[in-house]
Amino acid sequence: MTAVTDCLDCPLRCRRLFVPMTEDELAFQRRFKAGERLVPAGGDILVQGQKSSALYTLLSGMAVRSVTLESGRRQVISFVFPGDLIGLQSGIMGEARHTVTAVTDTVLCLFPRDRVWKLFRNQPARAYDLTWIAAVEEHFLGETVATLGQRDATQRIAWALVRVWRRLAAIGMDQDGTVPFPFRQQDLSDAVGLSVVHTNRVLSSLRGAGLARIAGRRLEMLDHRGLSKLALMDMEKEDVRPIL
């Protein structure tokens, strides 16, 4: 039985990916957070089509956001990492449009819906941040659309690996050039719109080319610059964003 993490002790907010909070915001944040929710690996955090009012921030662990078409095919919309907001759409528009599934054991900070309104009413700066977060999310989805529409198989995989690596490095989860990678190849292929078989072939070719390697639930980045170039990604300055 672990105690609930106080926002004061939040291991995420001081990471370079996130905009620092003021004293005042931090105080509000502590009252805003209503508790935590634990979802074990394989469990659903949010289910497509189901009413759900809460907002979450992923405190630890990883997840995938996905939709399933009537054809039965699954698309992974995005990977979800510590610090990511979950449930904005369902929280605002009423019901969840996609499923969020825990890939590892996860801990979520819980923000009840009715307090969100209070945030807009009393904390305009935080409300602005929330919109900012939504804009960032939108930006990444735009990137994803461009990837699925215009990049070939190798570029897609390279792109996805670089994205994951940069995101995790930005919250300090890299060690010796590796980051945790708990996703199955099936998850990766569902994310980039390729078959598992082809995904596997591409991965082994990237390994062969000495660019990156997945092994033991970890992703090893052997040539960040090379892989980024292959993926047609610019080495954009890492931008920061708020965290809720």
Add this chain to the structure above:
Amino acid sequence: MTAVTDCLDCPLRCRRLFVPMTEDELAFQRRFKAGERLVPAGGDILVQGQKSSALYTLLSGMAVRSVTLESGRRQVISFVFPGDLIGLQSGIMGEARHTVTAVTDTVLCLFPRDRVWKLFRNQPARAYDLTWIAAVEEHFLGETVATLGQRDATQRIAWALVRVWRRLAAIGMDQDGTVPFPFRQQDLSDAVGLSVVHTNRVLSSLRGAGLARIAGRRLEMLDHRGLSKLALMDMEKEDVRPIL
């Protein structure tokens, strides 16, 4: 020389797609709007990588939001229709991440960036609406990702046509089962990640099947239910959203 449209006379806000505004909100809105901007067909409303502070709502005309990769390939992220918000990302995150190009002559309502902060400060309900709009946008991008990742060529085109048709019908732009469709086949193919050639073939097969037809810069929907089914789209209840 046409006069600027007063928000009171806005031809969009009363359409069934949009949440009605209160008297109060309308009053604020009139002060919020700083003027209009006209962009002729083919002109750029926003340019990828360029600083831009303003927020716009497309008042009339149509546009495409797109990004161009280093390979030179272009991805159309979304079509932009009357009532859509433009520039949230650039307005909040600083610089535009994608280009918005006018496809017809367009009129834009202009909201200066510095007034956005005033909105968060003084109009929490409108700020909430802005976030809502961002969430809706995010939802649609998620759909797009799923389409590019999991639907085949025919389903993609069908999906795109139905989306356009529903969107325009929801603001009353349908006449005799047709809606304006000023986009080139090149735009459509860049939107769904297919070559123009294949797009053309699919379109003619849809025409042959009596499902839909594009002619004379108009899209004729011959079998909405059939095309939706083909596109694996549910006949979801039309949901409403706020307009800025």
Add this chain to the structure above:
DNA sequence: CGGCAGCTTGACTACGGTCAATGACCGTGG
């Protein structure tokens, strides 16, 4: 030790891309 989930490899196929040529339409200028 057995069973299961996930990874890997091979053989064959097909969907959609590319290249190329022709056609339809439209605005402009001689």
Add this chain to the structure above:
DNA sequence: CCACGGTCATTGACCGTAGTCAAGCTGCCG
């Protein structure tokens, strides 16, 4: 008024990337 040039739509022939099917392989957990 018609010839010209440009843009966009259409069609044909060929090809290559990635999907499918199917069989082994590996590693983990009971």
